[in-house]
Amino acid sequence: GAGVSQSPRYKVAKRGQDVALRCDPISGHVSLFWYQQALGQGPEFLTYFQNEAQLDKSGLPSDRFFAERPEGSVSTLKIQRTQQEDSAVYLCASSLALSSPDVGELFFGEGSRLTVL
């Protein structure tokens, strides 16, 4: 596709369940980012990949959060034993990252809205 694709768009989980959120970036984009956006707030950085290497995971809130990008394209954000405070929109973004250290223009997906009951 032409843009960043995320699935599922909506996910309702019971507290304690594990969830997996998928991001399919724009073809050829080297950099991939995950952000968490709570209602009415700005996106908060979670983690960053350059190709398959996870270069920064400083924003992951706890060890229940795990992200991977094994082949340098599709990425999965996994949340184990979900808690109510995990409810948010999870945004994925990709960029060409040709002008390091600046990230360049980020192309965002529409996000996965997670609701934990």
Add this chain to the structure above:
Amino acid sequence: QQPVQSPQAVILREGEDAVINCSSSKALYSVHWYRQKHGEAPVFLMILLKGGEQKGHEKISASFNEKKQQSSLYLTASQLSYSGTYFCGSNFGNEKLTFGTGTRLTIIP
């Protein structure tokens, strides 16, 4: 480290101008601006790099004061389509963006 934006919200009539400000407490390598409409993905508007280079859309203008660690986004002759929440993103030279608190812009006919 989160940049602070002002104002938090603004209401304009179509055709009026607005300025949105973004301040950082830490030295910036670049500043990015994005607009997000309700329920949609943030959309890129502009990058302002240290040294004065700018990359962005023709109808949007912005400034970046490196010394003051501040950036301002200028919206002139606003249109209904400008409505949304504007976020600045600070890059501290570490290949990630830290987004600001957001400014909600409402344009009324």
